[in-house]
Amino acid sequence: MDVMQEIVELNATSATDSPQDRLKKLEELWNRIPEPKTEALNAFLVIEKAVAVCLKTNDLEQAWKWSQLTPQFSVIRHDVGEAEFLIGKVSFMRGDTETAKNNFQIANKKSKGKIFQGEDPRFKALAKA
Secondary structure, three states: OOHHHHHHHHHHHOOOOOHHHHHHHHHHHHHHOOOOHHHOOOHHHHHHHHHHHHHHOOOHHHHHHHHOOOHHHHOOOOOOOHHHHHHHHHHHHHOOHHHHHHHHHHHHHHHOOHHHOOOOHHHHHHHOO
């Protein structure tokens, strides 16, 4: 299965899809990825995109559910704090600043601060608090 090709196809239709339709397609794609999903190239991107859609629609519970899938990828990826950053971001949006802070601090250390480039400056400030 070529996950990246599937994502490209989803991106092509995203302008006409509602966020709910986009999330449904991402869920369907996720369910089609064979186990173990951690071995599927680019499977992590499905999680990132799903979290982004959930945050855009302020569906914080779904965003949290998706973000909780990320740690399993840390072992096999070149880990620069993406999992922790995503969990931190969702935690921040949910108002859980302690979990956000803890995860942002880990992401900051692993990425040497690079993961915060182009992101909300409050995230980096919390990592350094």
